[in-house]
Amino acid sequence: MTLAGIELHVHLDGAIRVQTILDVAKRRGIDLRAHTVEEMTRRIALEEPATLTVFLDKFNQYMHVVAGDREAIKRIAYEFVENEAKEGVIYVEVRYCPHLLANSGVEPIPWNHDEGDLSPDEVVRLVNQGLREGERAFSIKARSILCCMRHMPSWSMEIVELCKKYQHDGVVGIDLAGDESLNCEANPDHRRAYEEAERCGIHRTVHAGEVGPASVVKEAVEVLKAERIGHGYRTLEDQNLYRKLLKLNMHFEMCPLSSKLTGACHPDFTKHPIITFKNDKANYSLNTDDPLVLNSTLQHDYSIAQKYMGFTEEEFKRVNICSAQSSFLPEKEKQELLLKLYEAYGMIQSTAF
Numbered sequence: 001m002t003l004a005g006i007e008l009h010v011h012l013d014g015a016i017r018v019q020t021i022l023d024v025a026k027r028r029g030i031d032l033r034a035h036t037v038e039e040m041t042r043r044i045a046l047e048e049p050a051t052l053t054v055f056l057d058k059f060n061q062y063m064h065v066v067a068g069d070r071e072a073i074k075r076i077a078y079e080f081v082e083n084e085a086k087e088g089v090i091y092v093e094v095r096y097c098p099h100l101l102a103n104s105g106v107e108p109i110p111w112n113h114d115e116g117d118l119s120p121d122e123v124v125r126l127v128n129q130g131l132r133e134g135e136r137a138f139s140i141k142a143r144s145i146l147c148c149m150r151h152m153p154s155w156s157m158e159i160v161e162l163c164k165k166y167q168h169d170g171v172v173g174i175d176l177a178g179d180e181s182l183n184c185e186a187n188p189d190h191r192r193a194y195e196e197a198e199r200c201g202i203h204r205t206v207h208a209g210e211v212g213p214a215s216v217v218k219e220a221v222e223v224l225k226a227e228r229i230g231h232g233y234r235t236l237e238d239q240n241l242y243r244k245l246l247k248l249n250m251h252f253e254m255c256p257l258s259s260k261l262t263g264a265c266h267p268d269f270t271k272h273p274i275i276t277f278k279n280d281k282a283n284y285s286l287n288t289d290d291p292l293v294l295n296s297t298l299q300h301d302y303s304i305a306q307k308y309m310g311f312t313e314e315e316f317k318r319v320n321i322c323s324a325q326s327s328f329l330p331e332k333e334k335q336e337l338l339l340k341l342y343e344a345y346g347m348i349q350s351t352a353f
């Protein structure tokens with residue numbers, strides 16, 4: 001991407017460098033039965049359209065390598081910022097579930113690990129450190145969003161407590177991720193966590209209408225009080241809801257390549273729902289989602305939008321301005337970010353000399 005950009009929907013654990021997985025596996029003596037970046041990429045990357053369930057299953061190939069490892073977690077966060085800076089991103093909100101990277105104080109301990117001494121709380125601190133060091137080294141801004149998981153409602157209250165604890169220390173919001181197709185209606189524990197988030201001024205986004213029906217989007221907005229919708233393609237199946245959300249200026253976090261490979265959308269990009277959102281001048285962003293599992297880049301998503309969806313430079317600029325406006329930054333920082341974009345896009349005279 002040559003334009004200065006913003007990314008609002010990218011999973012940290014779906015954006016790890018393959019080389020880092022190989023390095024950590026070697027250090028920890030984990031046999032991956034793949035020795036080169038090419039071999040490991042072939043194991044992880046989804047090449048053809050599948051289902052969200054198959055897509056999420058790919059995380060099983062490597063999460064056990066990095067989970068529970070302090071050095072790996074900090075490194076992943078740091079390298080993530082470097083990757084984003086290389087893509088021209090000036091502000092990113094990266095999301096992850098701290099419980100999936102911990103091996104203590106989490107029930108059940110994920111990835112069949114034995115109990116260790118890395119808690120979800122310490123995971124957040126390590127990610128924060130990696131992001132902060134990355135920000136300093138690569139001169140961009142990075143904040144995080146903590147994910148509740150649809151299949152693990154018992155973690156949700158703990159996640160909102162972590163959001164509260166780190167609200168002024170890098171964490172800007174809460175998300176609900178995971179497989180919507182298996183678990184459509186939000187569990188009461190997710191609802192309680194989102195109520196607490198709203199009460200405490202924690203910003204809220206929800207994966208909805210990716211593979212699940214428009215009713216999941218409706219629930220995200222009306223029950224979970226989502227301020228942004230992760231994906232949301234299937235909102236279009238309920239035109240009343242879609243029109244209402246357009247009026248409310250709801251932000252949709254769109255992920256072009258991801259939506260094809262998860263089977264969320266028709267594989268022909270020229271028929272993609274994003275085109276409708278674009279033509280209606282909706283409030284949305286363009287994002288990668290999981291560049292590791294997709295073996296892709298943000299640049300690639302932008303080129304898909306340009307080649308198959310009729311995107312112009314003007315639309316790319318508008319999308320990034322919408323992204324800044326819908327970011328979870330405090331108001332003052334949001335205005336600073338907008339100013340940076342306007343300057344980068346030649347929309348105002350720079351005051352710098």
Ligand SMILES: O=c1[nH]cnc2c1ncn2[C@H]1C[C@H](O)[C@@H](CO)O1
Binds near residue numbers: 147178
């Ligand atoms: O596209 C997605 N939809 C729903 N859940 C997802 C997607 N990509 C990643 N996740 C899950 C798997 C990760 O472990 C988790 C937290 O980042 O979020």
